[in-house]
Amino acid sequence: MESRDSVIAALESLPATVREVDFKQRGYHLEVLLEPKRLRPFAELLRTGGFYLSFISGLHVRPAIEVSYQFANHDFPCRLVARVEVEKDNSLPTISDIFQGADWHERETKDFFGVIFRDHPNLEPLLLAEDMADLKPLLKSEKTLKDRSAVMRPEENEEEKPSADAAGGEGA
Amino acid sequence: MTESFFLPDLLRILFTFVCAIVIVFGNAVVMGYLERKLAGRFQRRPGPMEIGWQGVLQLAVDGVKLVGKQLVIPAQSDKVLYRIAPIVSFAPAALPLLVIPFSPKLQGRDFDVGLLFILAIVAINVLAILIAGWGSNNKYSLLGAMRSVAQNVAYEIPMLLTLLSVIMVTNTFSLQGIVEAQERIWFVFLMPVAFIVFFIATLAETNRAPFDLPEAESELTAGFMTEYSGMGFSLFFMAEYTYMFIACSLTVILFLGGWHGPPLPYADYTSAIWFFLKVYFLLIVMIWIRWTFPRVRFDQLMNFCWKYLVPFSLVHLLVTAVVVKL
Amino acid sequence: MNTSTTQGNTHRYVLNMGPQHPSTHGVLRVILEMEGEYVVNPQPVLGYGHRMHEKMAESRSWAGFLPNTARMDYLAALVYNHGYVGVVERLAGIEPTPRAEYIRVITSELNRLQSHLLWLGVLVLDLGAFTPIMYTFEDREKILDILEDVTGSRLTYCYMRVGGVVNDIDDKFVERTRAYIEWQRSRMPMYEKLVTGNIIFRKRIEELGEFTPDLSRRYGVTGPVLRASGVPYDIRRAEPYSAYPEFDFEIPVEHGGDCMATYLVRVREIEQSLRILEQALDKLPEGPFRAKTPKKIKLPPGDASFAVESPRGELVYHMTADGSDIPYRLKIRVPSFSNLSIMPELCRGMLLSDVCACMGSLDLVIPEIDR
Numbered sequence A: 001m002e003s004r005d006s007v008i009a010a011l012e013s014l015p016a017t018v019r020e021v022d023f024k025q026r027g028y029h030l031e032v033l034l035e036p037k038r039l040r041p042f043a044e045l046l047r048t049g050g051f052y053l054s055f056i057s058g059l060h061v062r063p064a065i066e067v068s069y070q071f072a073n074h075d076f077p078c079r080l081v082a083r084v085e086v087e088k089d090n091s092l093p094t095i096s097d098i099f100q101g102a103d104w105h106e107r108e109t110k111d112f113f114g115v116i117f118r119d120h121p122n123l124e125p126l127l128l129a130e131d132m133a134d135l136k137p138l139l140k141s142e143k144t145l146k147d148r149s150a151v152m153r154p155e156e157n158e159e160e161k162p163s164a165d166a167a168g169g170e171g172a
Numbered sequence B: 001m002t003e004s005f006f007l008p009d010l011l012r013i014l015f016t017f018v019c020a021i022v023i024v025f026g027n028a029v030v031m032g033y034l035e036r037k038l039a040g041r042f043q044r045r046p047g048p049m050e051i052g053w054q055g056v057l058q059l060a061v062d063g064v065k066l067v068g069k070q071l072v073i074p075a076q077s078d079k080v081l082y083r084i085a086p087i088v089s090f091a092p093a094a095l096p097l098l099v100i101p102f103s104p105k106l107q108g109r110d111f112d113v114g115l116l117f118i119l120a121i122v123a124i125n126v127l128a129i130l131i132a133g134w135g136s137n138n139k140y141s142l143l144g145a146m147r148s149v150a151q152n153v154a155y156e157i158p159m160l161l162t163l164l165s166v167i168m169v170t171n172t173f174s175l176q177g178i179v180e181a182q183e184r185i186w187f188v189f190l191m192p193v194a195f196i197v198f199f200i201a202t203l204a205e206t207n208r209a210p211f212d213l214p215e216a217e218s219e220l221t222a223g224f225m226t227e228y229s230g231m232g233f234s235l236f237f238m239a240e241y242t243y244m245f246i247a248c249s250l251t252v253i254l255f256l257g258g259w260h261g262p263p264l265p266y267a268d269y270t271s272a273i274w275f276f277l278k279v280y281f282l283l284i285v286m287i288w289i290r291w292t293f294p295r296v297r298f299d300q301l302m303n304f305c306w307k308y309l310v311p312f313s314l315v316h317l318l319v320t321a322v323v324v325k326l
Numbered sequence C: 001m002n003t004s005t006t007q008g009n010t011h012r013y014v015l016n017m018g019p020q021h022p023s024t025h026g027v028l029r030v031i032l033e034m035e036g037e038y039v040v041n042p043q044p045v046l047g048y049g050h051r052m053h054e055k056m057a058e059s060r061s062w063a064g065f066l067p068n069t070a071r072m073d074y075l076a077a078l079v080y081n082h083g084y085v086g087v088v089e090r091l092a093g094i095e096p097t098p099r100a101e102y103i104r105v106i107t108s109e110l111n112r113l114q115s116h117l118l119w120l121g122v123l124v125l126d127l128g129a130f131t132p133i134m135y136t137f138e139d140r141e142k143i144l145d146i147l148e149d150v151t152g153s154r155l156t157y158c159y160m161r162v163g164g165v166v167n168d169i170d171d172k173f174v175e176r177t178r179a180y181i182e183w184q185r186s187r188m189p190m191y192e193k194l195v196t197g198n199i200i201f202r203k204r205i206e207e208l209g210e211f212t213p214d215l216s217r218r219y220g221v222t223g224p225v226l227r228a229s230g231v232p233y234d235i236r237r238a239e240p241y242s243a244y245p246e247f248d249f250e251i252p253v254e255h256g257g258d259c260m261a262t263y264l265v266r267v268r269e270i271e272q273s274l275r276i277l278e279q280a281l282d283k284l285p286e287g288p289f290r291a292k293t294p295k296k297i298k299l300p301p302g303d304a305s306f307a308v309e310s311p312r313g314e315l316v317y318h319m320t321a322d323g324s325d326i327p328y329r330l331k332i333r334v335p336s337f338s339n340l341s342i343m344p345e346l347c348r349g350m351l352l353s354d355v356c357a358c359m360g361s362l363d364l365v366i367p368e369i370d371r
Helices: A004-012 A036-048 A102-113 A154-171 B009-042 B058-068 B079-098 B114-122 B124-135 B139-170 B175-180 B192-205 B230-255 B272-290 B298-325 C053-057 C062-069 C077-092 C098-126 C131-151 C171-196 C199-205 C213-219 C259-283 C335-341 C352-362 C366-370
Strands: A017-020 A030-034 A051-059 A066-073 A080-085 A091-093 A116-118 C012-017 C029-035 C038-045 C302-310 C313-321 C329-333
Touching: A004 A017, A004 A030, A004 A036, A030 A036, A036 A080, A036 A091, A051 A102, A051 C213, A051 C313, A051 C329, A066 C313, A102 A116, A102 C335, B009 B058, B009 B079, B009 B230, B009 B272, B058 B230, B079 B114, B079 B124, B079 B230, B114 B124, B114 B139, B114 B175, B114 B230, B124 B139, B124 B230, B139 B175, B139 B192, B139 B230, B139 B298, B139 C012, B175 B230, B192 B230, B192 B272, B192 B298, B230 B272, C029 C352, C038 C352, C053 C062, C053 C329, C062 C077, C077 C098, C077 C302, C077 C313, C098 C131, C098 C171, C098 C259, C098 C352, C131 C171, C171 C199, C171 C259, C199 C259, C199 C352, C259 C352, C313 C335, C335 C352, C335 C366
Parallel strands: A030 A080, A091 A116
Antiparallel strands: A017 A030, A051 A066, A066 A080, C012 C029, C029 C038, C302 C313, C313 C329
16 A cells, blocks of 8 residues: 555445544544454554554443554555444454554553453553452543543534444444 | 791791782772772763762772671572682682782792692682572572683683793793793783783683673673672672782783883882782773773673684694794 | 473573663563573563553643653653643644744754663663763763753653743753754764774674564554664654754664664764754744643543654654543553564574663663553
């Protein structure tokens, strides 16, 4: 992949919802909404496309924890954020065999959010101590937990309403 | 050679023994101060300044501190080996001083095999390091000890080979004899290659940078000394400086003309000044090297010995043999 | 000795390096499975300096988190400041003034220089030479003095604010910085002779830890380590931020990928940072050093990233807000985290002393990894 357009085309054929966003406002170029089962093909696609994994992070919102993967490319400016909602059993497939760097990021996400990455070779606590494995410090309390729509830009909320519902329905 | 015409033998032995101890401790103090002060100069900082004029009493204060410190003996260590290692290292350090000719008359005993005597005594230090490394029951200590043994055994070979060149020329193992043979020309001018090889091997034998792998702070924390505190540590520390002194004395005797120098009144005794000046010059060079170079890696150390020093000294030995025969 | 029998091989033993070890710089612990002096399997253990900054960010207003940013990477506190105020500005839609952007670049670059100088000394210290670190600290001291005057602190700066900076820089600052640039240039030939040209130094790190662009893609390695393998990737160029597009500077690249190449890249970056400083001082615009901002800034719902080039690589703040002044979630992507994760693969089969050299050339700051 040589340009952002070819990346968008390849991602849309996965299929995935790809949206070009304003870099000045958001700090990244592409936003990708993924279903959990497309996560591994997506990662393989980016691996062959010359991307590197910047980080994996979680976000505790209603209805389910959302894990975001940020990738960027050495050859042309294309920073993309992929959002995946965890499956019902609070798990996602690992990508640590495709991007080895994901190993530690996934362990960190397991530490902080309790997300299980299936088939991860060694999902031991990384930053927390062994006896803190159940702490999950970044989970929100009932009082502070918000809906996904509450942390989205208003304009996105408007346009994304239908497709977000569709994704939610499929996951359930 | 040096007949005792004014002292009975027993007194003479006692006197040399006291002198040797004074030299051991005095040298440790002078070297400790020199090392820290010169390191400071090389690094554009003043070095110790607080205690006494220009920090000269710093070492005395450090000594008191070290003596006063608790000896922590690791619970899992081999108690006997752990305790005797510093003694095994320090006790023989004074012995070579008995045969070193500081001036024509200032010498404890002039053995026919003085050179071999020194080499034999100095080799005991390796054993002490090995005991310390094994007895501490610490992996860093053991790694340091392993390195030390391999390094000392390897570097003894080029050292002895270059020594042999000198012996071929002088035809004697007596240290006084070797010095006297250099009356007209110092051997450093006759055999510069041998001098360089010998000095490098000396650095390795005394575990000085850039060959200080047995203690390698950044890798092995403190190598074989990791578990030692208080006096245990300071005995190793003093032994190290004494062995450096002996190694430099040997270099001076073999290559730099021993006590030879411009004539002085009462030269039989006062020419020891030239001897000490030369020895401390070499010691300062050693300090200079230490604070300039990074440490070599273990395989590089071995390669350097077997691929460069040993062949060089062998060729040198051959050339010397041919020249002497002619 | 405690000899482990991993995989039935009785020659292997486990050596615990750290968390208190001179060359793990801080509180990193590495469990080394060894065979003699050879390292068979190095496994880093993290978390000894873990403070959960990301949770702290969620429990106070965004402004209250500013001092925290300085306490992750204590060698690049201003760069961390910069990234954080950047992400808040991006979310809240605030434009800093041109003069503020210049001051940010100047102080960030001074901070980068200071970090590189410390790294230079420490790398050589890891290799067993004690003297260069004293020289680099002498240079570093000058930077710290300059920065202390304007920011008020020497290490954990909290200098940048949304819309600008705390204090304006004055003529004295400009003058001292210019004098420093000249001084640093005059020192570089000495380092060239003392360190770069040193035969033992070269033999120790040449062809050590060879590194390919593909390896860095798999692990997400960035910064000088990546550039040493031939990829000219620098956030300052790839995703220009602040006033960086206005300066003419090179991205130093080497092609060996070994520790020597990493070393050369960093040393050349020192010169490039000096160039940026020089241009920034020449072109420094007049005007306010802080934009007019509302008294209390609320972060509108939505998310934003802000990537900056820290001395160690790509630093990303990713903030999600819900409309209050407390961030809903702040993810901090730190460069050393990914850079260290290659260690098990990179250092397998090395000698113990090479592992120390390799870690030194990765330029790790452990509190940054642990956060």
